[in-house]
Each structure stands twice: as structure tokens, then as C-alpha cells.
Amino acid sequence: MGETIACANQKGGVGKTTTVVNVGAYLALAGDRVLVIDLDPQGNATSGLGVDRLTLERSVYEAVMDLTPLDTLVRSSPVPGLDLIPAAIALAGAEVELAAVDQRERRLGRLIGPLADRYDYVLIDTPPSLGLLTINALVAATGVIVPVQCEYLSLRGLVQLENTLAMIRENLNPHVGIQGILPTMFDRRLLHSREAVEILKENFGDLVLNTRIRKTVRYAEAPVKGQSIMKYDPSGEAADMYRDLAKEVLDGAKAAFSAGGKESGDGAVDARDLLVEVRQRTRQLGGEQAGERALAGPILAEDALDNA
Ligand SMILES: Nc1ncnc2c1ncn2[C@@H]1O[C@H](COP(=O)(O)OP(=O)(O)OP(=O)(O)O)[C@@H](O)[C@H]1O
Ligand SMILES: [Mg+2]
Numbered sequence: 001m002g003e004t005i006a007c008a009n010q011k012g013g014v015g016k017t018t019t020v021v022n023v024g025a026y027l028a029l030a031g032d033r034v035l036v037i038d039l040d041p042q043g044n045a046t047s048g049l050g051v052d053r054l055t056l057e058r059s060v061y062e063a064v065m066d067l068t069p070l071d072t073l074v075r076s077s078p079v080p081g082l083d084l085i086p087a088a089i090a091l092a093g094a095e096v097e098l099a100a101v102d103q104r105e106r107r108l109g110r111l112i113g114p115l116a117d118r119y120d121y122v123l124i125d126t127p128p129s130l131g132l133l134t135i136n137a138l139v140a141a142t143g144v145i146v147p148v149q150c151e152y153l154s155l156r157g158l159v160q161l162e163n164t165l166a167m168i169r170e171n172l173n174p175h176v177g178i179q180g181i182l183p184t185m186f187d188r189r190l191l192h193s194r195e196a197v198e199i200l201k202e203n204f205g206d207l208v209l210n211t212r213i214r215k216t217v218r219y220a221e222a223p224v225k226g227q228s229i230m231k232y233d234p235s236g237e238a239a240d241m242y243r244d245l246a247k248e249v250l251d252g253a254k255a256a257f258s259a260g261g262k263e264s265g266d267g268a269v270d271a272r273d274l275l276v277e278v279r280q281r282t283r284q285l286g287g288e289q290a291g292e293r294a295l296a297g298p299i300l301a302e303d304a305l306d307n308a
Pocket of ligand 1: 013014015016017040042128213214216217220
């Protein structure tokens with residue numbers, strides 16, 4: 001039975017889709033059977049894999065809303081060995097429509113079961129929210145990869161994601177945990193970037209992957225051509241970084257899963273420490289003014305923390 005890995009972070013633009021497309025392409029080119037499910041109404045994984053969203057008749061919308069079996073929605077992609085269940089614009093309505101249906105958090109998970117033997121990896125791309133589409137992905141997943149932009153303020157959202165995962169473990173999927181936190185948009189010349197990774201490591205330990213995805217414009221260029229980085233620039237360092245990540249995820253998969261039970265109990269505490277530390281560092285970094293500005297925003301993570 002294959003792994004089902006969701007790529008999630010409710011913060012937008014942190015590299016979720018880039019990660020799904022490029023890890024998926026690498027694994028498929030290395031000989032694994034890979035299915036990418038695009039659960040984001042923006043459809044960036046669909047277009048990034050070279051599939052025209054506007055010509056789609058059916059998409060993952062039919063699965064989550066009508067419980068259409070996934071094998072009837074699967075299509076091939078230009079990457080050999082990589083299949084896709086695309087997102088179409090209709091999916092934008094699903095977030096609201098799902099609220100009114102039965103088993104609204106479990107619909108994708110129920111449908112993935114029958115497909116699991118056909119693929120070595122099912123990778124799910126999620127939208128930048130913790131709404132019902134993302135929750136469906138987390139309930140269906142065996143592990144979660146969390147791309148995190150290397151900035152202090154990006155770290156704060158991890159608190160809320162961790163709380164959501166704790167809720168899902170308690171009520172919907174006892175086995176799901178963070179398989180790896182992936183530092184993205186890393187710029188080693190910046191102290192800020194290096195410190196953000198240090199804070200992550202202090203709070204999440206081995207869950208922080210060793211691979212750093214550095215900033216490079218190649219990642220933005222490839223999807224414009226509807227290509228993965230493995231095709232667009234296979235010998236460049238941008239492709240190397242995702243190759244490293246894919247290998248690390250494969251190697252680390254078993255270890256992370258065996259540690260899953262422990263992590264589930266401690267997650268909320270880690271998250272609380274993280275928030276305190278991010279507060280302190282933000283103050284140190286920019287003095288009182290930057291600290292106060294950072295704390296004045298509508299920080300959902302703090303609401304979640306207060307309710308924890
Ligand atoms: N390491 C990187 N360096 C530079 N640009 C990057 C990097 N990773 C991704 N990008 C670019 O940044 C933008 C956001 O990346 P991506 O779409 O993968 O993020 P996302 O988390 O899926 O966003 P969303 O939350 O909107 O779905 C894209 O234009 C992408 O090409
Ligand atoms: Mg995306």
C-alpha cells in the first residue's frame with residue numbers, strides 16, 4: 001500500500017504546489033507510480049503539470065461533492081508515470097457546499113482507499129486555508145509535508161496548523177502527523193533566514209527536513225511552461241534541491257511514522273513555545289515597533305492558542 005502525503009500550510013505562496021509538482025515529477029521519473037490530486041481551486045498543480053484547466057470536463061470536485069470514484073477522474077499528465085486528478089474552477093464552490101453534506105471531512109479519504117494499491121505515492125496539493133478541502137486532505141493523508149517560508153512571521157502559522165492536526169488526530173485520523181517541515185525560499189546570505197530555520201529546529205527538532213529549498217526564479221519559470229523543474233532545467237540546482245527533498249522524504253518516511261505517536265501528544269506544547277519564541281525574536285529584530293506591529297495583526301494562531 002502506498003503513502004498518501006498532503007502538502008499543507010494555510011499561508012499562501014510558501015511553496016506547496018512547487019513541492020507537490022516537483023517531488024511528484026521526480027518520483028515518477030525515478031520509476032514510482034505517482035498520483036497528484038490537486039485539491040486547490042486555484043489549480044496551480046494542474047496547470048503546472050501542463051494540463052489546461054479550461055478544457056476539463058471533470059475534476060476532483062466531482063469526487064468530493066458527488067463521491068465519484070477517483071479512478072474515473074484520473075488522467076495522465078505529460079510526465080511519464082505521473083497521473084493527475086485535476087482541479088477545475090468548480091472546486092471554488094466546494095468549500096461552502098461541503099459544509100452541508102454528510103461526512104464532509106472524510107469524503108476524499110473514503111475514495112482514496114480503493115486506489116491506494118495502484119500508486120506508490122499519492123500527493124495532495126491543498127489550498128492556502130484550513131477549510132474543509134484541506135481537512136479532507138489531512139484526513140486522507142498518512143503524512144504531511146509543511147513547506148515554511150524562512151521568515152519569522154511565517155512560523156506563527158505553524159501553531160494553528162499543529163492545532164488543526166491535533167484535532168484531526170483526535171477525531172478523524174489518528175495516524176496523521178507532520179512528516180517533515182520544509183524550509184523554503186531560503187536565502188543563506190540573510191541572518192533572518194538562517195535564524196528562522198534555527199527557531200524551527202529548536203521547536204520541531206528532527207521534523208525539520210535537512211533539505212533547504214533556496215530562492216531561485218527557476219521555480220517560477222517552469223510552471224509558466226507547464227513543466228516541472230525536472231524537465232525545465234534538469235541539470236540546474238533548482239532540480240537538485242527537489243531531488244534531495246524527494247530522497248529525504250523517502251528515506252525518512254518510516255522513521256517519521258514510527259515517531260508519530262509521540263509527536264501527537266507533544267505538538268501543542270511545541271507550538272506554544274514556538275509562538276513565544278517568535279514573539280521574542282520579532283521584538284529583538286525590529287525593536288518595539290516591529291514587534292508591536294507584528295502582534296497587532298489578526299493572528300488566528302493566537303486565538304487557537306488561547307482556546308487550546
Ligand atoms: N524556492 C523558491 N524560490 C523562488 N520562488 C519560488 C520558490 N518556490 C516557489 N516559488 C514561486 O513562488 C510562488 C508561490 O509558490 P507556490 O505556488 O508553490 O506556493 P503555494 O504555497 O502553493 O501557494 P498557494 O498558497 O497560493 O497555493 C510561485 O510563483 C512559485 O513559482
Ligand atoms: Mg499552491
